[in-house]
Amino acid sequence: MNKEGKYVSINKITIKEPDISKSKIKIRYVVDGDIIELLIKYSRPLDIEIEDARLISIPPLVNYSLFTKEIEAEFPISHEDYNFFKEMMKINSTEVYVNKLIKRPEFFKKELLPDKPDKKEAEYIPNMKFKFSDIKKTINGNGSVAILSSGGKESLLTYGMMKEIGSEVFPIYVNESGGHWRTAKTAYDYMMNNDPNTLKVWTTVDRFYKEMNKKVNVLNERALKMWSDTYPIQLFIFPVYIFTILPYIRALKISYVMKGDEFDDPRNMKTENGIRHFYGIYDQTMEFDKKITEYFKIKELNTIFFSAVRGISGYVEERILFNRYPEIAALQRSCHSCHYEEGNIVPCGKCSKCNGVLLFLLANSIDPKIIKYKNEDINDFKNNYRSRLYRLDDDEKEHSMFKLSRGKEGKPHEHIEKIHECTECCDSNYIPEDFKDKLMNIMKYYTNGITKLKDGEWD
Numbered sequence: 460m461n462k463e464g465k466y467v468s469i470n471k472i473t474i475k476e477p478d479i480s481k482s483k484i485k486i487r488y489v490v491d492g493d494i495i496e497l498l499i500k501y502s503r504p505l506d507i508e509i510e511d512a513r514l515i516s517i518p519p520l521v522n523y524s525l526f527t528k529e530i531e532a533e534f535p536i537s538h539e540d541y542n543f544f545k546e547m548m549k550i551n552s553t554e555v556y557v558n559k560l561i562k563r564p565e566f567f568k569k570e571l572l573p574d575k576p577d578k579k580e581a582e583y584i585p586n587m588k589f590k591f592s593d594i595k596k597t598i599n600g601n602g603s604v605a606i607l608s609s610g611g612k613e614s615l616l617t618y619g620m621m622k623e624i625g626s627e628v629f630p631i632y633v634n635e636s637g638g639h640w641r642t643a644k645t646a647y648d649y650m651m652n653n654d655p656n657t658l659k660v661w662t663t664v665d666r667f668y669k670e671m672n673k674k675v676n677v678l679n680e681r682a683l684k685m686w687s688d689t690y691p692i693q694l695f696i697f698p699v700y701i702f703t704i705l706p707y708i709r710a711l712k713i714s715y716v717m718k719g720d721e722f723d724d725p726r727n728m729k730t731e732n733g734i735r736h737f738y739g740i741y742d743q744t745m746e747f748d749k750k751i752t753e754y755f756k757i758k759e760l761n762t763i764f765f766s767a768v769r770g771i772s773g774y775v776e777e778r779i780l781f782n783r784y785p786e787i788a789a790l791q792r793s794c795h796s797c798h799y800e801e802g803n804i805v806p807c808g809k810c811s812k813c814n815g816v817l818l819f820l821l822a823n824s825i826d827p828k829i830i831k832y833k834n835e836d837i838n839d840f841k842n843n844y845r846s847r848l849y850r851l852d853d854d855e856k857e858h859s860m861f862k863l864s865r866g867k868e869g870k871p872h873e874h875i876e877k878i879h880e881c882t883e884c885c886d887s888n889y890i891p892e893d894f895k896d897k898l899m900n901i902m903k904y905y906t907n908g909i910t911k912l913k914d915g916e917w918d
Contacts, residue, residue, distance in 0.1 A: 465571055466560075466583070467528050468676040472520060474532040477512035481505075486516045490674055497667045499703060502659040503710075509534075510596060511705045517544055518702045519667060521695040524548035525555045526675045527585040535592035543754045547695065548584050550741055554694045556581040557731045558739035566682035566691040576732035597759040600714025602893070603627040605707065607700055608650075610643035611793045612776050612816070613719025617767050619784035621717070624897040631658045631707060633700045635665040641797040645804050646790040660703050668693055697742040701751065701764070708762055715891065718743070720766035721773055724852045725884045726915060745769060745884055763891060767898050770878045770885040771906065772855050774862075777819040779905045781829070791816075791830045808836030814847040822862035874917035877910040878902055 473489040482501040487494055497519065501507075513534050520530055521544065557576065564572050573580060604621055608614040608630040621628045632647045634640045650657040672678055672692060682691035690696075697718060707713065720743040728738060741747055748764040755762045768776055781788040793816045794806035806813050813832075817840045820827045827837050840847065845868060849856050858876075860869030878899070879885045887899060910917040 466525050466580070466677055469523065469527040469674050471529045471531070472523075472527055474516050474520070474530070474534075476533045477509070477516055479507050479509060479512055482507070484512045484515060486512070488516075488520075490671065493674075495667060495670045496663070498661075498663045500661045501706060502661075503707075505706045505710050507706045508596060508709065510594065511709060514540065515702045515705060518547075518695065518699045519664060519671075521547050521551050521698070522555075522668070522693040523671060523675070524585055525552040525583055526677065526692075529586040529588060531588035532590070535590040537593050537595070537758070538591055539754065539757045541587065541589055541591070543750075545584060545587060546750075547698065548587075549582050550737075551695045552583045553581040553734060553736050554739055554741055555692060556583075557734055557736040558694065559692060560677075561731065563689070563691075566679060567677050568679050571677050576734055578732075578734050581734050581736075595759045596709075598709050598712065598761050600761055601627075601712040602714050603629060603711060604715045604717060605629045605631050605704065605711075605713045606717045607697070607704070607719070608632050608643065608646065609719070610646040610790065611719060612773065612780055612791055613721050613766075613768055615646060615787050615791055616776050616780045616784070617717050617719050619780065619787045620767060620898055620901055621894070623784075623901070624894065626894070627656070628654075629656045629658055629707070629711060629713065630654065631660065631704050633703060634659055634661045635663075638797075639665065641799075641804050642792045642794060645792050649790050658704075658707055660707075662703060664699060664703075694739050695742060698747075698751070705760075708760070713762060716762055716764050718748070718764065718766050719768060720744070720748075721768050721776060722771055722852075722855075722879055722885060724854060725881060725912065727852060745886065745889060748889070765889055765891065767890060767894070768902075770880065770887055771902055772875045773815065773851070774819045774822060774855055774859050774875055775902075775906055777816070777825065778823045779902065781820075781823070781825045782905070783901070785829075789829055803831060805831040805833070808832055808840070811848045811850045814840070814844070814849050815851055818844060818847075818849070818851075818856070818859045818863065822859040872917075873907070874910040876907045877917075878906050878908070879917065880909055880911045 470491050475487040478485040482505045484499040484507060486497040560567055560573055561576060604626045606614055606617050606628060618630055630650050632643050672683060678691055737744055752764050792804060792806055793812050795810040795812050796807040797804050817827055854872040855875055857870040858872040861871045880887060887895060890898060
C-alpha cells in the first residue's frame with residue numbers, strides 16, 4: 460500500500476477470461492465484487508487470438524494504478540507482459556500523482572490531497588497477481604503502416620504525408636462510446652468514402668472509465684458529474700488504443716504504428732520536488748515509443764511505433780496541412796465540444812483546443828471557416844485572444860501571437876518555425892529509414908531549417 464494508504468480506493472480487481480466472438484471482444488472486471496464490462500467491436504471480420512484479447516484487457520486498468528491495492532487475472536500472461544505493465548503502472552501512478560492530485564486538485568477531495576509531493580507515494584504500484592505462460596505468436600510485418608487517427612491536425616497531416624510518399628496506410632479510428640467520436644467523425648466519414656483501408660474500432664471504454672471513477676473515493680462530485688476539458692484521472696490513453704488495435708496489427712501484418720505526437724519543448728519538463736514526470740503526456744513521448752517498440756520486439760510482435768511530426772510545432776503543422784493537403788485539412792475538428800449544426804459537425808470555438816487551433820490558423824493567415832468556425836467565434840477570438848486559455852508551450856504561444864498581431868503582441872521565437880532535433884525528445888533518426896528522408900523533405904519545405912538544443916537554448 461502507498462504511504463498511509465490514503466489513495467487506495469479499490470481493494471481488488473479481477474480480470475475475467477475475455478469472451479471472443481467474430482470481430483467482438485467482451486471483457487468483464489470484478490471490481491470489489493461489482494461487474495464492470497468493456498466491449499470492443501471491429502469494423503472488419505477478424506479471427507481474434509485469445510492472447511491478444513487478454514493483453515487488451517490490461518491497459519485500461521493502468522489508469523487506476525495509484526488507487527488500486529490488487530489486480531489479478533484468471534488467465535496467464537508472459538513475463539514480458541508483466542514487466543512491461545508493472546513499469547507502466549509505476550510511471551502512470553507518478554503521472555497521476557503529480558499532474559492530477561498536485562497540479563489539478565479541483566477534481567479531488569481536499570482532505571485527501573498530498574501535504575507535499577512525496578516520491579514514495581508517487582511511485583506506488585498495485586500488487587499484481589498473475590499466472591505466467593511464455594507462449595509467443597510472432598507477427599512478421601509486410602511494411603504497411605497504421606495511423607492512430609482522431610480527426611486532429613497531427614493524424615491528418617501524418618496521413619497526408621504517408622500517402623504522398625507511397626506507403627500502404629491504414630487509418631484506424633477508435634470510436635469511444637462518449638462524445639469524443641464527434642471530433643473524429645468528419646474525417647472518418649470522408650475516409651470511409653475515399654480510402655478502402657479505413658478501419659474503425661468501437662469501444663465502450665468511456666463508459667468503463669465512468670464506472671471505474673465511481674470506485675475512486677479520492678474524486679469529488681465535480682470529477683464525477685461536471686463537464687471538463689480533461690479526464691479527471693486517465694493519463695494512460697494512447698496505450699489503450701494501441702492494444703485495442705492489436706487484432707488489426709496481427710491480421711494485416713502491420714509493421715509500423717504512427718501516432719500524431721507533435722513537438723513538446725523538453726525545457727519545460729521540470730521535476731516536481733525531485734519527482735521526475737512527463738507533464739501527463741508520457742504516452743506521447745519518444746521515450747514511450749521506444750519502450751513499447753522494445754516490448755513488441757521481445758514479444759515477437761515486431762511493430763515499430765513512432766511519430767513523424769514530433770520535431771515540428773503545431774503552428775508549422777497547420778501550415779503544412781492547409782497548404783499541401785487542403786482537402787484533408789478541411790476535415791480537421793480539434794475541439795473538446797464538437798456538436799451538430801444544420802447537419803454539420805462544428806467546433807465550439809471557445810475551449811482550450813479551439814483557442815490553440817484558431818491561434819495557429821490566424822497566425823498563418825488561414826481562414827478558420829474552412830473547418831467550420833463561425834464568423835462570430837473568429838471575431839470574438841481576435842478581440843480576446845490575449846486572455847484566452849491555451850495548453851501550449853510558452854514559446855509557441857508567444858510566437859503565434861507575434862505573427863497574428865503583426866509584431867504588436869507576443870514575442871518572436873525563431874525555433875518555432877524550424878525542425879527541432881533533440882536525442883531525448885525529437886530525434887529524426889528514430890523515424891525509420893524507409894520514410895525519414897521523404898518525410899523530412901516535406902517538412903523542410905515549410906520550415907526555416909533545423910534547430911538543435913544547446914545549453915538549454917534552441918540555436
